[in-house]
Amino acid sequence: MTAPTGTALAAARRRERRRLAVLALVAVAVVAGFCLVGLTGNWEYAMGIRSRKIATMVAVGVAVACSSVLFQTVTGNRILTPGIMGFDQLFVLVQTLIVFLFGALALSTADPRLLFAGQVTVMVVFAGLLYRWLFGREGRDLYVLVLAGVVFGTLFGSLSSLAARLINPNDFVVLQDSLFASFNQVDPGLLALSAVLVAVMAAWTVRLAHRLDVVALGRDHALNLGVHHASVVNQALVVVAVLVSVSTALVGPLTFLGVLVANLARQLTGSFRHLTLLPAATLISVIVLVGGQLVLERVFTMNTALSVIINFVGGAYFIALLIRESRR
């Protein structure tokens, strides 16, 4: 005879909380390590720089974690992330077009907040149009959306490589620099704005959490259980659009971070509940980002872009995931 449901579910919650606590401890340790390892000279100065980097990484971590988990929930898959929607490529295209139309000077001299707001707007509008077009009719297959994302991604990628070929080599260097994720050169004003946006979006996500659990069961089950599926999906997609915009505009594309953290969160917590998955994915994001940056700065002692390391680890994990999926 198995335990009654009350006891069994309470035990499962405790197990999830324990695992979250372990993740939180690891995250704190990594952050402390990042702050303290190799600390010499002027304390205040170094801590100022390091804490700003940490704040950026936490904001990006929350954004990538929440957007990836939400995206996977509403599309009912575990492999694809918002990157598949062509967001990274749109970001690259917007950057490239700015340089192409106004020259590299514009990119480096324009008010970064204005530039940022513009990029976020373009990406949210793009996502909104895409969703409206694809979700306008009820019962449209979500895979159509994903397929459209692939097509858009390719289109934007081709357009930006065309534009990149037309601009002069000096401008191209500036452009390429701004396209690789880096936590070293983030504007403080931009960071504050992003932090507010990310916090609002995260709060919104938590409010949706219980309904997201049901939406993850699929459209029919969600409707049967009285959840307005289309409404939850639309809200989730707006949140995803804003979060991906914020993180991409802040530090550039981090293509494989999302797939890494969303799946690790599922694996490590063994939970389907968003109130567990979202914090778990966020903590893993922070661990990966801060840990990666620590390794980058202290072990490789070179200031190359973090995205290289993350895409290497995340890409390998992604391939492993694909192989495992196909064996099933």
Place this chain on the structure above:
Amino acid sequence: MIEIKDVTKRYGDTTVVDRVSLTIRPGGVTSVIGANGAGKSTLLSIISRLIPADAGTVTVDGLDVATTPGELLARRLAVLRQDNHMSVRLTVRELVAFGRFPHSGGRLTARDHELVDEAIGYFELDGLADRHLDQLSGGQRQRAYVAMVLCQDTDYVLLDEPLNNLDMRHAVHMMRRVRRMADDFGKTVVLVVHDINFASCHSDTIVAMRDGAVIAQGSTAEMMRPELLREVYDLDIGVHEIGGSRIGVYFS
């Protein structure tokens, strides 16, 4: 009472459900029979607002399913479709507990826990409660899904081929449980059933569909006639009275 008025559904040029009007009275078990593609499942999905109708209305106890808020309807009517693939990895207990969502919105009370246990026990899933769905056989999984629907505790229960994947023993048990859901708990159960003999032995009313239209509706005795079954299935089916039930023989 479920009232269906002039409901029509088209996909392109194909009319899948053609101006169906039908009344399903409260209480008892109603089976919908018909050949493949007769529109049974589509009709069931329209009644349960999973698919919007192109024309016509469906009301459940006077509530129009197209306009009534989902959470209100979810406490009156539960539906289970045939294909229940999920990308989420759940245990049987977690799945069944989702049936309480319309009532408690994700925060289960002690009463909810009791009902989950009852539903698990009712479908003989005790030993499997903490197994993941992907570790179960098709029949066990089917029972878990029906347990979730039972746990939803609604007056109306719509099941699309609940006997899918079930062996003879479990199929009979499933139909007996369905019967008891109607008799003991006073629920109104509507089933899509392929096997006319299960429909004959366990339901009060049979609705026959063909080419998207309802061609006949009546008590089991009225409906289990060779002439009528021939019209429904284009097949000669001999009907014999065996052990108090009308059994159709069509195997040879």
